Amino acid sequence: MIKLRIMGIAYKGTIKIILVVFALFSTFNAVSQNSIEVIYLDILKDPSADGGATHAFNSKLLSNGKHSAFFHKSIDTMLLGTQSGVTEFPEGTKYHLRYLKDLDKNIIKYKKRSGKTISSIIDTVSFDFQFGKNKKTILGYECKQAVISWRGRYLELYYAPELNYSDGPFKFLGLPGLILLVEDPQGMVSMRAKSINKNYTGKIPTSLEKFQNPISYSEFVRKYDKFRVDLVNKMGAETPGTTFSLPYKEIEIIHPDHIE
Template identity: 30%
Template sequence: MKKIGIIALALFMQNIYAQANRFVYQVTMKPDAANKTDIKTENAYLDISAEKSMFYSENRLKRDSIMQRSFQTNGGRGISFNRDQMEGLRSIINYSIEKDKTNQKTFFKDRIGRDNYSYEEDRPLSWKILPETTKIGEYKVQKAETDFGGRKWTAWFTTDLPYQDGPYKFTGLPGLIVKVEDAQGEYSFDLMKNYKIADFPTMNQFGNTIKVKRADYLKQQEKYRTDPMSFMSQQGGGFSQTRIGGSGIASPRSGGGGGGRGGNQNPAEMRKRMEDRIKEEAKNNSNPIELK
């Protein structure tokens, strides 16, 4: 009986450590440089395990779930979904961040046109930990500051939780970041709640994945803003590509488009409409979280 009890305890502990914790952050943004009164708010998830963490939009997970169900329903022949439903899940947080805790590396992933781009963050965060403490919700927190991406950031972290992580690319403090905000009040991340999940979700990766340096990603991003239609061809943006798998299926960048409409539209009209939409998105997102 004692041996059975030990085995049961071992299995229980294994199950506990196999789980991940999901921290839900409310992200508040002023993405339009010309209209700082336009405030956008959405939720994002920070999933943490012993080996890694992932930060991504809640709407991204919902969109992926809808698209995956549609793909399975259609027997793998393509994706068809309700445009209005997907429009309601549009997100400004189209990127995802993965942190490799073992090797202390941070990876940024984003879609440009048909392809997914991935780069390793090459700028280490340097924090100044201050003596000031307060309480946010149920957590006792301490203040810290850093300069990153052209902005000055203030963070409040807690050692009440056994994690040294935070939303977006923020990491390196001796605790979990409960709140972080830039000095202009244009971007903030506020912890709302947390709970356990069985495992990390599998994100849809339609198209190819292209590994690049951060500087090359920024060049491609700027090219996409000025000439978006060049990214709609099979060859993407003309970049020298290192491809990793990929299904070659185009996916809407921010949840719009697609799905059961427009089958009889003139190709030139569709192209013009897509180009106008992409340029409008660029205008509405002219105040990025990283200014440099």
């Protein structure tokens, strides 16, 4: 006779032992989460003369609810800005890894260039979400509204509670459901989900190549701002009477005035 005591309850017999083990295994499987793959269309059209930028690309999010990776791929398109004119984007051949997220710690790792220097950055993000009343249906999912004022932009986010991933495009995370749309009222930023694969079985990257001597986001912003100022002054000195501007108004506005 075999006895097994679990949480103070005595079970007799091999059949009951098997049933208890099976029940524990089934419970574990019930709470485990599949990985998910989401394709977004991302458009930034902020062509202002004062540091505006224009981008258009497809992006891909791979997430298991704990960790995620975010990729970019350029698309074959043209954007017309009132001041920047026509910007052309040729089709990319593959997705390139841009960001790694630790969803439990709100930590994002990535690399970004300032001039000839590429910085490795560890960004600990925080979002003060306010929940709105608006709803949208995106890819068949009813999405609820949240709004934030973050790093120089006012943004509306729509998340699907039915998709239990506290994740989203770019650096966005922390809502009670997968973020399927990020946009601003002026139409400068749009990140909209195009497709969802809820049964992704591939690998999710956990490291970035040559990620060395990382700095904080605030350190990078100050470094990038100095690079911009120095370069604009240099160009102005070489060509007197000409005004130069370098982009810093991206999805987040990379400027010392917009550091949390």
